Amino acid sequence: MNASPKPPALTTSRAAAVWSLIGLVLLTLNLRAAITGISPVLGELRDAFGLSGVGVSVLTTLPVLSLGLFASLAPVLARRLGTEVAIAGALVLITAGILLRVVPYAPALYAGTVLAGAGIAMGNVLTPAVIKRAFPRRVGSLTGVAMMLMAVSGAVAAGLAVPLDHAGGWRLALAVWAVPSLVAALVWGPLAIRGRRAAAEPTSRPDARGGTGRADGSLLRSPLAWCVTAFMGLASLMFYVLMSWLPEIMRDAGHAPATAGMMVSIMMFVGIPLGYLVPVLAARLRDQRVVVAGIGAVMAVGLGGLLVAPSAGWVWAVTLGIGIGSAFPLAYTLLSLRSPGPSVAARLSGMAQTGGYLLAGFGPLAAGVLHSATGGWDVSLGLLLALLVPEIAFGLLAARPTYIRLGPAPLVEAKEIVVPEPARAR
Template sequence: MTSTTRISRLTAVWTLIGLVLLTVNLRAAITGVTPLLGDLRESLGLSGVEVSVLTTLPVLCLGVFAALAPPLARRLGTEVAITGSLVLITAGIVLRIVPAQPALFAGTVLAGAGIAMGNVLTPAVIKNVFPRRLGALTGMAMMLMAGSGAIAAALAVPLNDAGGWRLALAVWAVPSLLAALAWIPLTRKTANATERPTPHARTSTEGSLLRVPLAWYVALFMGLASLMFYVLMSWLPEIMRAQGYAPATAGMMVSVMMIIGIPLGLLVPMAAARMRDQRPLVLAVAVTMVVGLGGLIAAPHAGWLWVTVLGLGTGSAFPLAFTLLSLRSATPSVAARMSGMAQTGGYLLAGAGPLVVGVLHTTTGGWNVPLGLMLALVVPEIVFGLLAARPSFVHSNPADPERLAASTSPAVSTPEDVPTASR
């Protein structure tokens, strides 16, 4: 394409509706399962190992299938790929209600694959259709993901009590099906906007991002941020129970940590997009993580204080990393490719975190060593975050000697720089 194509107002509005419906479905199918593990184990005869696999499988799927999204989007179109991802989520949810172990695991893989693709393509859609609203719409996406995930977890037990675990799982097929139907018109109507590079950064759709250092910095920052979150989500109740807190209180602490992240999912991307240099935000995240993890080791009796601080840290880190996928990409296609690379490596790294921490706890018989490891991992998280947050852009031609071009312009592109939806 050689000229800018303006997207019609109707298409932009419909894309916004589709984006809302898409992001609502990118967590619920995962978080709505964990509260039902006891009933699933009893009904389907799952062993302890099988339950562990079931809880780890979604995170691994987010990593494994993320790499498929960019090539599918290039071959079929972003809108078609997103529609397909929502169909996979719906099919996976429906398959899981079949009362058989193979169906439960196969459905989890299908839903995980669809969620992985939706995760990767969300930044590309925002950058392509709403380049002047990167912060606000990335924040909206993060808030809807966190909010829908929390709602799904909260409703799982009441729905199970009302109609059994099959109803509790099946209900989330309704919003995913509605989202798929909403994206179908976009597969026919969307005009493809030209991908003009942001000033000071030359781009090419050829070459591997694996040879671009900045892409690695963003990927590693996202991976470590995700690892911290999933480790705490998995083990914080056990850590607090070991300190004498009641099981119900320990479980409530995880919920509070997730709830704190909901408004931060909106505010952090908006703040990041207004800043030319996001390194102050990285340092703020690092301070909260050091204080929270250090507090759990040194003064675990003040558990609620440290949980609140960790909620601020984990609730800010992932939205910041997710926003950097767009802010550091010169074009929507590069955003999709970097999102695929970062989420593939990031979620695979995050999936290993809870396992390693669990093994360390079993080996040492306590939580100080695992928490010490997490505290040590804050150091590389800071380093990669600072490198990723510098004002520069990724382009995808490793043969180009100017792999990275430091920007002297604001992080948010101006109307003349990129294609936009007509007002």
């Protein structure tokens, strides 16, 4: 008899990888639309629900605060239920939250926003763990794809909100995004079942670093974990402050309202390709400190130019788009690169995004208060410039070629960083 290879097992493995990739794509496509699609129809929501100025402010702040408040729950649920089950549940939460927001009752609008934010927070946190577990040799490229898809879906949701509102009202503009989240939840259903079956098996499979990637010990004792958290938090703060207030800064500098709005769009658009390119580059490098230094230099030029020569608004919008469009993808990639296994990646992601989004949520408020107190934007922009110093410092520490070790020594030299296959010699 001729002994043959085992094509069924190979086919099953390939099919599982393809299904996981489809699930990853659908997950990341649903991690921005429910947030960015609500701002363009705030006027209609104000009229429909009779919201006050404070009510509108709360509605715009809730998504970011929810991202921070619920991020820490994701690793706990992933450990107890399994990562796939937690992600499927997150997508169900997003779908339920989107649908709840169309109920003609103001508390339902706020509750739905919180539910959707909770689901998005869990998906944000667990995405690096999925990539680390299912595609350990594609961390850079697939993190880049994830970041790019998040940016594209957010931009599409914001761009389609007003046309959908004109076509069928604000309910259609909000409810339409329940369709892709429901499809994603259905795709993750089989993955959740497979994950539960795998968890029931007594074997322990080593990860791509040669260990099990166990998450024993506290991340709070790891200086590296705190550096990654601080870098992500300050990068997120820069993003949300500029996204919230750049139109006002440009209008106060003499630019037309339509032009000021277009500058923000350009700033966001510049970041889309960088969302892919920066993670790929970072994963190919053994040491990412040169990328951190480059981002810091670009941000310093953009913020400094905005402070001393705001009339050249288009130049600074593009420059800042390069800076913030690179900083957050790099921070997101470090969640995987600094983790020895998927479980640590999930916990580090939860820690970093909890602190990062809570800090980012208060950034726009602080900038607005300073503007009201001083009558201008110089102090707010000066504060952002000052915050670049700790952002770069923490970024340089987080970008060192080390792994988190939840044991006696918090850091371990990363001597064998896995490089994505496109970078390997064929």
